[in-house]
Amino acid sequence: MRQLISFACLILTIICAACSGSTNASGDALPVGDASRGAALFTQSINGAPACNSCHTLDGSTLVGPSFKGYAALAPTYVEGMSAVDYTHNSITKPASYVVSGFANLMYGQYAQKLTSQQIADLIAYLLTL
Ligand code: HEC
Numbered sequence: 125m126r127q128l129i130s131f132a133c134l135i136l137t138i139i140c141a142a143c144s145g146s147t148n149a150s151g152d153a154l155p156v157g158d159a160s161r162g163a164a165l166f167t168q169s170i171n172g173a174p175a176c177n178s179c180h181t182l183d184g185s186t187l188v189g190p191s192f193k194g195y196a197a198l199a200p201t202y203v204e205g206m207s208a209v210d211y212t213h214n215s216i217t218k219p220a221s222y223v224v225s226g227f228a229n230l231m232y233g234q235y236a237q238k239l240t241s242q243q244i245a246d247l248i249a250y251l252l253t254l
Contacts, residue, residue, distance in 0.1 A: 154209075154213065154241055154244065154245040154248070155241060155242050155245045156245065156249075157242075157245035157246045157247070157248050157249025157250075158245075158246050158249060159246070159249040159250045159252075159253045160250075161246040161250075162246035162247045162248070162249050162250025162251070163250045165243055165246055165247055165250070166247065166250060170238060170239055170243060171238040171239070172238060173232060173234060173235055173238040173239070174232050176247070179230075179231065179232075180192055181193075182254060188230055188231075189224075189227060189230070189231060190224050190226075190227060192251055192254045193254065194254070195251050195252070195254040196208065196251070196252045196253060196254055199211050199212055199251070199252065202222065202224070203222055208252055209248055209252070212247075212248045212251055212252065213244065213248055215231075216235050216236075216239075216244055216247060216248070217235060217236035217244065218236070219231035219232075219233060219235075220233065
């Protein structure tokens with residue numbers, strides 16, 4: 125029995141490693157995003173996770189996080205050598221890895237688990253139209 129449990133743990137560890145590999149993949153490996161679906165997702169609680177617009181506005185005003193006014197032009201400027209898609213993907217799935225200057229690390233941290241890669245791709249496509 126004990127051996128069975130450790131075997132099951134081993135399998136789970138391998139599966140989890142594979143999952144995190146795919147969510148950590150660069151934006152290039154994402155499915156094609158749909159900006160209009162992303163716009164709808166932006167204002168919805170998804171799979172128990174808070175809606176993006178509970179912390180982010182589109183009009184330049186600051187809630188908990190930065191506004192996305194003018195985001196498409198700003199996104200490629202934050203981290204040298206990181207494309208806008210990769211930066212946005214990273215910001216959604218690993219918000220603590222780069223914290224925008226002037227803000228605290230307060231972004232909800234479970235989107236990588238709660239959103240599908242299609243939903244993440246849709247949100248990225250939407251943000252990069254702003
Ligand atoms: C609980 C509040 C909160 C929620 C909910 C939230 N965010 Fe954030 N977000 C933040 C904060 C605070 C920052 C700035 C700190 C940082 O960079 O992690 C941020 C930063 C970002 C950035 C980088 C912004 C920039 O100007 O460089 C992106 C992109 C982003 N969030 C996308 C999203 C998306 C998409 C959602 C919904 C799926 C979302 N956030 C939900 C609080 C939140």
